[in-house]
Amino acid sequence: MIRSMGMTKKGVMLNDVDVQRLMMPDMKWYWVDMEAPDVDEASLMAGVFKFHSLAIEDCFNDLQRPKIDSYASHNFFVLHALNKKTLEAEEVDCFVGKNFLVTVHMNESPGINKLWTQVQGGSLKGDGAAILFYRVVDQLVDEYFPILYRMEDRLDHIEDNVNSKSYGSLIDEVFNIRSQLLHIRRTVLPMRDLLYRMLNLESLSHIQAHKAYFRDIHDHLLKLTELVESSREMTSDMRDSYQTINSNRMNQIMMTLTIVSTIFIPLTFIAGVYGMNFAYMPELQTSYGYFVALIVMALITIIMLWHFKRKGWFDIFK
């Protein structure tokens, strides 16, 4: 699918006209958007726009890292959108020239669609391709925030439940979020580095002229980096904290077993001894033998409980 729009120097808006028309000298700016271009549409890139073959190759290869390549007549940018549902990175490629922007993407891009409608509605202020390109980058990066805020909220919620019973079932989600953050980081970090390069490459005179706008996006990406990094640290802290809770609970369980066992096992042994059927066992014949045995058992229990208390073994249950 291919669509186009442009504005003449006289301020007339053109919609979905022929590419040849757009390349005429009376255009102030134009924007061509290709979604999953077919062979004919793709051939425009090399044939009409004269884009560099390595850049075209990158459009059709699998996911590239965000980057900038400068060629004689145009700059080529690889950007990442984040898919709201799958959280996967999706490539949006931009060719930016003096008065044009060509965007290429294999998947439908809600961000591009939204922006297309806005620009058609006349929302574009400023003098053309550079500010148009700013709007694209800004739109894509703005879409990262709700995804990361949702993750941060989820982590905050889990952290509030650290000591609750249901924490065990929450730890799986912590690992999930940690894994998703690792993937998102592969979009956010290179995008941040890309914006930093844009701001510092003298050769990008278009961008230099609108530095304040691109610096604003760079600020966003710095904040996003911080969000990703500190959210990942949060997950590792939560994992450690869960491990401590688990190990405390294990101590309590084993303490219970040990106290019960070490008290009753000797008592059961004594009972076993006097349950033996030897013909000659003098204690059995006395009338007070049974009571003496019970008293001895009670004494052993008391001594053991006192011993455990003195060693502080009951403190673990507090």
Next chain:
Amino acid sequence: MIRSMGMTKKGVMLNDVDVQRLMMPDMKWYWVDMEAPDVDEASLMAGVFKFHSLAIEDCFNDLQRPKIDSYASHNFFVLHALNKKTLEAEEVDCFVGKNFLVTVHMNESPGINKLWTQVQGGSLKGDGAAILFYRVVDQLVDEYFPILYRMEDRLDHIEDNVNSKSYGSLIDEVFNIRSQLLHIRRTVLPMRDLLYRMLNLESLSHIQAHKAYFRDIHDHLLKLTELVESSREMTSDMRDSYQTINSNRMNQIMMTLTIVSTIFIPLTFIAGVYGMNFAYMPELQTSYGYFVALIVMALITIIMLWHFKRKGWFDIFK
């Protein structure tokens, strides 16, 4: 809420006069403070002060990272205050011009209030906006110290109790402090980087003229960074140390259970054997059988205790 003060070149102090008055050429300096500005007040920024739209946007958006943006007629600074109770970062935005300071914040700021009273009382030395701005930054950063000192004290206190019984209940607090430090770091680190940039940006001629003062704040922030980082390392060391204590205790518990069990289980078995009701069990009929059984049991106990001792199993209780 909006309030203002200023000093004329003749040294007359003006309080809460109209903004138009402050912008007259006879002012040496003036300070306008906006707390949670309403629509009218906010419109002053673009309409009267002619601040850049991206900067105004940052004031009303949620928490920005500390940063500096330079525009033609003013510099825009995002600063962070730390709320003493919630420990949350709160944004304080500063527009600094040749002879003015405009501060904007959404929450009540105790630091700004305190400083406002001091400056009204005539405590401002030096020639105007730059030194006024220094006082704002200094005030906000000074308020970080008591928060971090309290955390450090708390950690020192917990560390002193590592081997006490109550340590188990303290480890939760360690995780809490660790989590709070992670949040505070997101204020302290970018503030430190901001001060570093201030000191090294040639374009900030106002600040360059008072370098010693801003360097002093930078020193504070270096010290705060160190406090945050080493406190976080302290928490991870305490967590590891707690894990070791826990695992030692577990070893002691299981050792107790194992010693008691392995001694009594065989004895109880022997007692069980002679408690069987088989018609023909020759040992049962002898007059010394019972005593032989008791002696055998005693021997087994002694051999086992000696075996455990030789393997060093009792050392664990030391």
Next chain:
Amino acid sequence: MIRSMGMTKKGVMLNDVDVQRLMMPDMKWYWVDMEAPDVDEASLMAGVFKFHSLAIEDCFNDLQRPKIDSYASHNFFVLHALNKKTLEAEEVDCFVGKNFLVTVHMNESPGINKLWTQVQGGSLKGDGAAILFYRVVDQLVDEYFPILYRMEDRLDHIEDNVNSKSYGSLIDEVFNIRSQLLHIRRTVLPMRDLLYRMLNLESLSHIQAHKAYFRDIHDHLLKLTELVESSREMTSDMRDSYQTINSNRMNQIMMTLTIVSTIFIPLTFIAGVYGMNFAYMPELQTSYGYFVALIVMALITIIMLWHFKRKGWFDIFK
């Protein structure tokens, strides 16, 4: 084994001609490939090509790190191929001059073979040695991708099975992949640094003239680095997650043992007491004694189960 090809300035392709012929001034470019060179072939390097003795030494020594050494008449590059089967790095050494490329490798190189056939088939566009060298580097680096994609797929597959029963048997493979990634990193990171140096060394005028092509390889290596690093992080996250699963399961096991033991051990003790053979045990003679004993046992069981439930011990099995 030694083989050669070249093209004269008039566009005639020569195959496996004498090295002396190739060095005549009418050659546009030529390529000499040595696989496990014997003594005679090796002597060409010093004797005919006049390569530097340190560079020749590196060819015959064990695995060198990827690097570049510049000499008067030629540049010397150490590259790494990754063996698809063993995943071991294999050295491919390149001497690049104004109009020649000499490749030296001790093992058979499928990548070099494939490229040799392509170039013989006339696929070489551009003006000679630099573009030929580009093709070699590109070929070797392209072969890294399937290896890393396979590892990533394997890890994704294992991650999907984290909670399944068979996870225990998968963790061994995680450690294997982690170990292989450590080895592969020793190829990918220095190769990335090498490409970065190539792009920034002013003295490499050949490469500077084809910067876009070598930048493309550098992009690939940045992406590979990211793949290696995030795959390694994935393995450590999976290890931590497995540890948590293991420790949860241990808690369940011990909980089961403890509940069963602490309920039955006291009951068995009571049964043992009334199994004693003392002559005078008043409870035994009553007609209701047995039933009272059974009721007491039932009560103890109920109280214990209620106690465990109140402490939330059954939650662990959810």
Next chain:
Amino acid sequence: MIRSMGMTKKGVMLNDVDVQRLMMPDMKWYWVDMEAPDVDEASLMAGVFKFHSLAIEDCFNDLQRPKIDSYASHNFFVLHALNKKTLEAEEVDCFVGKNFLVTVHMNESPGINKLWTQVQGGSLKGDGAAILFYRVVDQLVDEYFPILYRMEDRLDHIEDNVNSKSYGSLIDEVFNIRSQLLHIRRTVLPMRDLLYRMLNLESLSHIQAHKAYFRDIHDHLLKLTELVESSREMTSDMRDSYQTINSNRMNQIMMTLTIVSTIFIPLTFIAGVYGMNFAYMPELQTSYGYFVALIVMALITIIMLWHFKRKGWFDIFK
């Protein structure tokens, strides 16, 4: 307490003379040392020496990080001494001018005292304030070494005892040393950075003239950094190694319990069955029943031992 000494250009040594005398133009160099200065003495700094108010403030505030502040007539250095007993950092502030050194410290400083005596004894070679200042820094840094060597020795000693019985009681000390190293690092790292800055600040012409001497201190601090870092790594390795030992021991303990229990529990059950008092139990009445039961028990034991051996469970005790 304040004390002073100085040397006139004619080589006459003055001791504890008035500060005004020292500031006369005929002095080659002079040194004023203030220990916990009272109000009168402190007022000299601003009143007579004209030191910058921010620098004076730092002297009286709590512990500052090591740093350098350059003012018009003097440089201000914050240095750290390490207290041999408490291992706490103690601030030593130095004002260094063309021909003077003023040292300020709140605690008694054994290093300053020692140096004072030496210089009074005429040990000062070279032309004055810069070399005097070098002696101060050198003295303070030299005192770090015995502290760190003692820690390293202690760690080496503990490492030699990793497998001994008493290791458990040594691990506490490892955590202590780790915590102390964290504190010492906060002195050593900033001191190293300070010396690096001294060596590279062109404006410090005094120091540049004696670069070899300050470089020597910088070497010491590089070595100290390495000592701190690798000692900290040693402690984390020892902690991990202790955890492994602990977990091995736990495995041995549980293995013992499991082997004894799983062998005797079924046997005891069999004994229990034939201890039941049912009226009709045919096995009980035969004359060989008892012996068959004993043989069955022996067989069960042998089979179990063989099964455990085949599974390698006894290997754990090796």
Next chain:
Amino acid sequence: MIRSMGMTKKGVMLNDVDVQRLMMPDMKWYWVDMEAPDVDEASLMAGVFKFHSLAIEDCFNDLQRPKIDSYASHNFFVLHALNKKTLEAEEVDCFVGKNFLVTVHMNESPGINKLWTQVQGGSLKGDGAAILFYRVVDQLVDEYFPILYRMEDRLDHIEDNVNSKSYGSLIDEVFNIRSQLLHIRRTVLPMRDLLYRMLNLESLSHIQAHKAYFRDIHDHLLKLTELVESSREMTSDMRDSYQTINSNRMNQIMMTLTIVSTIFIPLTFIAGVYGMNFAYMPELQTSYGYFVALIVMALITIIMLWHFKRKGWFDIFK
């Protein structure tokens, strides 16, 4: 011990002649080697060679970090040799001048001895002191390789045995190697940094003239750094893998104990109940009571086994 050799400009080799002779202007180059110099020999350094006092001090102090100090008439290098047996670093100090090399070391150095013999045998190519110094550095660094290759081989061997029975006894060696690597790193990393500085210091004109040779050593040190770092990572991976194996084994042990206990403890309780001696226990008097009891016990066993199987508890033994 002191020894010397030198070559006159006419190409005459001198052996063990007087130091004064060597300093005459007709010498092309000379080398003086001091092993554990006595007071007389040491006095040559300051008295005859006029070396800087700080450099001489470093020779006699304990182990310095590898470094370079430049003085007017000579450069001073601290190098490290690794002792093959103790793996300890041993300092080799080099004074390098226009036409001389003076080496000083406190221990016998096999590397220096080997090189001395070679040079005496006439193996020195090139024009003197710089190439002689290159030979020394090269010799010392070449000796690092066998040590690290041995460690890497040992680790590879242990890794191949991860799942074998004897792994437990191998983990101690892993910790040993890890500790040795930590020590060796303190030699390799500063040596690498030293070579990097040599290559980039313009003032070292001798070395700049033989850059290819020193770059070769730098390559070696980069490879050694990689070996040390990835070997250390290997040890930490092996430690984690061992922990997982240990914890799996613990799970198996406890599972065995729990299954056996939870099955037999209730059965033994039932047997205990019918072993009680109450006068009135109706079940005991029936002729089928015993068989009913046995059947109930069998049913309990079957239900429990089925329950455990359904919960997947037997999977752990696979």
